[in-house]
Amino acid sequence: MQKVESNWFASWFDTPYYHILYKDRDHKEAQLFMDNITQYLNLPEQAKVLDLACGKGRHSIYLNQLGYDVTGADLSSNSIEAASKFENSTLQFKIHDMREPFEEKYDAIFNLFTSFGYFNDAEDNLKTLTAIKNSLNEFGFAVMDFMNVDFVIPNLVAEETKVVDGITFDIKRYYKDKHIFKEIRFTDQNESYFFTEKVSALTLDDFQDLMDQAGIYLLDVFGDYKLNKFSPASSPRLIMIFK
Structure with a gap:
């Protein structure tokens, strides 16, 4: 991966x-x-x-x-x-x-x-x-x-799946240590990928x-x-x- x-x-x-x-x-x-x-x-x-x-x-x-x-x-x-x-x-x-x-x-x-x-x-x-x-x-x-983090944090969609161009993206969002995280997992051409977006809140x-x-x-x-x-x-x- x-x-x-x-x-x-x-x-x-x-x-x-x-x-x-x-x-x-x-x-x-x-x-x-x-x-x-x-x-x-x-x-x-x-x-x-x-x-x-x-x-x-x-x-x-x-x-x-x-x-x-x-x-x-x-x-x-x-x-x-x-x-x-x-x-x-x-x-x-x-x-x-x-x-x-x-x-x-x-x-x-x-x-x-x-x-x-x-x-x-x-x-x-x-x-x-x-x-x-x-x-x-x-x-x-x-x-x-x-x-606007005061609005975004209470309204975070914790888990979501999006299919774009035949690729299934599994997305997880959470707030921790004064940051908002988005974990993104997907597989393309038999290769698994994992990225994490991290933004200061x-x-x-x-x-x-x-x-x-x-x-x-x-x-x-x-x-x-x-x-x-x-x-x-x-x-x-x-x-x-x-x-």
């Missing part, structure tokens, strides 16, 4: 199975969010936008269609290779570790779909926020779209503490992709605007 290595995201995100399992993600919902958030930020025409942890680039590609000069960055070489097929003069993709700042400064940086809190060392969360801050220009804003207060340490100003908080007010008890998302 092939098992995850210590940095689970480095191996799991680089497999084709990650993209098979999550192939049914809602593109319309993602585009609605991008429409709403870019209008809220009132970004200038041809604004320089960084999509940090872009995966195969679904948000990057749409942001580029809206007229922005977009860079998509991700640690997964396979994801960047796939996304690079969509490159043009105002859409670029690169392999990058989010803990490191960019030389280029951006009008907006997006970190979307709970692409944070993956690291084994909690200090890396602070490093990432500091890198985001240092990659913004003087007038830039950052947007982090995280899960960071609350709004936790983020506020990290932002205070990083010298970041939290400007606004929303609870869903329609930008409704955040409610710890009922909001599915924790969307933070900061600089």
Whole structure:
């Protein structure tokens, strides 16, 4: 059986199975969010936008269609290779570790779909926020779209089976040691696989503490992709605007 290595995201995100399992993600919902958030930020025409942890680039590609000069960055070489097929003069993709700042400064940086809190060392969360801050220009804003753990934990689906492209994924979810775990088991071509996703269960207060340490100003908080007010008890998302 092939098992995850210590940095689970480095191996799991680089497999084709990650993209098979999550192939049914809602593109319309993602585009609605991008429409709403870019209008809220009132970004200038041809604004320089960084999509940090872009995966195969679904948000990057749409942001580029809206007229922005977009860079998509991700640690997964396979994801960047796939996304690079969509490159043009105002859409670029690169392999990058989010803990490191960019030389280029951006009008907006997006970190979307709970692409944070993956690291084994909690200090890396602070490093990432500091890198985001240092990659913004003087007038830039950052947007982090995280899960609302106060809502997610009580509503975790403990066990689930999904069949995608003929592969049966057995999924187990649980909360332990201030992390949310998702264990994923499946077999393909007589080979058994086991991966574990592990994400820090960071609350709004936790983020506020990290932002205070990083010298970041939290400007606004929303609870869903329609930008409704955040409610710890009922909001599915924790969307933070900061600089």
